[in-house]
Amino acid sequence: MGCAIVVSEPSVLQDLASMLRAGDGADVTFVVGGRSFPAHRCVLAARSAVFRAELFGPMKEKAATRVKVDNMEPSIFEAPLCFVYTDTLPDGDGGVATDDDKDRNVPMQHLLVAADRYGLDRLRLMCEVGMCHSIDADTVATTLALAEQHRCMQLKNACLGFIASRGMLGAVVQTSGFCHLVESCPLVLLEILDKLASLGM
Amino acid sequence: MGCAIVVSEPSVLQDLASMLRAGDGADVTFVVGGRSFPAHRCVLAARSAVFRAELFGPMKEKAATRVKVDNMEPSIFEAPLCFVYTDTLPDGDGGVATDDDKDRNVPMQHLLVAADRYGLDRLRLMCEVGMCHSIDADTVATTLALAEQHRCMQLKNACLGFIASRGMLGAVVQTSGFCHLVESCPLVLLEILDKLASLGM
Numbered sequence: 088m089g090c091a092i093v094v095s096e097p098s099v100l101q102d103l104a105s106m107l108r109a110g111d112g113a114d115v116t117f118v119v120g121g122r123s124f125p126a127h128r129c130v131l132a133a134r135s136a137v138f139r140a141e142l143f144g145p146m147k148e149k150a151a152t153r154v155k156v157d158n159m160e161p162s163i164f165e166a167p168l169c170f171v172y173t174d175t176l177p178d179g180d181g182g183v184a185t186d187d188d189k190d191r192n193v194p195m196q197h198l199l200v201a202a203d204r205y206g207l208d209r210l211r212l213m214c215e216v217g218m219c220h221s222i223d224a225d226t227v228a229t230t231l232a233l234a235e236q237h238r239c240m241q242l243k244n245a246c247l248g249f250i251a252s253r254g255m256l257g258a259v260v261q262t263s264g265f266c267h268l269v270e271s272c273p274l275v276l277l278e279i280l281d282k283l284a285s286l287g288m
Numbered sequence: 289m290g291c292a293i294v295v296s297e298p299s300v301l302q303d304l305a306s307m308l309r310a311g312d313g314a315d316v317t318f319v320v321g322g323r324s325f326p327a328h329r330c331v332l333a334a335r336s337a338v339f340r341a342e343l344f345g346p347m348k349e350k351a352a353t354r355v356k357v358d359n360m361e362p363s364i365f366e367a368p369l370c371f372v373y374t375d376t377l378p379d380g381d382g383g384v385a386t387d388d389d390k391d392r393n394v395p396m397q398h399l400l401v402a403a404d405r406y407g408l409d410r411l412r413l414m415c416e417v418g419m420c421h422s423i424d425a426d427t428v429a430t431t432l433a434l435a436e437q438h439r440c441m442q443l444k445n446a447c448l449g450f451i452a453s454r455g456m457l458g459a460v461v462q463t464s465g466f467c468h469l470v471e472s473c474p475l476v477l478l479e480i481l482d483k484l485a486s487l488g489m
Contacts, residue, residue, distance in 0.1 A: 097376075099301060099335070106330060112329055114330070143312075174298035208296075209296050
């Protein structure tokens with residue numbers, strides 16, 4: 088028999104986003120640069136091995152309800168927190184650029200660091216994709232250093248390929264990012280040379 | 289610049305399903321017919337106003353960690369619990385039939401009752417769709433009684449339309465379900481007559 092009943096869309100992710108926004112039933116609060124983020128231990132632990140260890144690990148007080156986060160801006164912390172609940176990033180600032188939105192390159196670098204810190208591999212890959220799309224001569228050395236420090240192999244390979252592409256090296260070595268790369272990851276220079284050699288330059 | 293990095297699929301729902309299965313970080317346990325179901329108060333409250341009232345309402349002990357569920361089979365309770373975490377039903381028994389799988393009609397009726405009890409409107413609609421697809425002369429009166437008792441207007445209209453379709457009434461009035469309907473919801477008989485009248489019979 089025909090049936091005209093319309094079933095609404097699934098809403099778990101929206102319900103979790105509302106729960107995060109309202110802080111309903113929160114049992115832990117992260118304090119980041121003076122701002123408080125109420126959250127839910129079980130969700131954090133289900134989504135990240137790092138949060139699981141922090142909140143339920145044998146070394147931690149099980150009843151710890153306030154967790155101070157050092158070395159991170161509140162606006163950066165907000166993004167991985169939202170990602171934990173919804174698999175997406177908050178609207179507005181801190182979002183992963185879907186195309187060559189270079190203005191977002193800097194927050195995305197911070198976001199990648201945060202994703203790595205909390206073991207959010209999918210978010211890290213999303214950042215790698217965003218940064219990969221916005222590689223240019225000015226930023227590639229900085230991006231390469233970051234990729235090296237956070238073991239982003241695919242982003243690193245994209246950077247090496249870009250630097251070794253014809254006529255690019257001259258512009259790249261003059262950037263301040265390249266100085267930073269030389270200081271922070273000197274062994275990567277060898278990989279740039281290998282890449283150039285493999286391309287017959 | 290092209291980018292070959294592949295980002296994995298979103299995994300919030302799988303992660304929540306694992307959390308439910310393992311009971312990790314559970315802070316409430318439902319006891320249903322001798323079986324225990326560990327769960328997470330914040331997720332339940334985010335997804336259902338009924339659970340929210342039960343677990344966080346002013347009338348309840350906030351620290352209640354064991355909740356006894358009466359008048360429900362464990363196998364039935366499992367389905368709405370899974371739905372709360374994932375917006376889908378567990379595989380195997382208790383699932384909503386996607387086509388005319390009449391063997392599942394009885395558990396789906398129980399599921400609809402459970403969905404109504406916990407205020408899970410989308411699950412209730414899914415049950416209505418499943419039951420709507422399996423309406424036949426033998427079961428339509430029972431389904432109509434259930435639709436009436438749980439305010440499922442769309443399923444009720446589908447049942448009325450089926451009963452009033454040409455040549456169907458004779459078979460329906462001979463079923464035991466029709467006796468049950470007469471006893472439990474006698475006013476619906478008037479609606480059947482109205483339906484027949486509106487179709488010019």
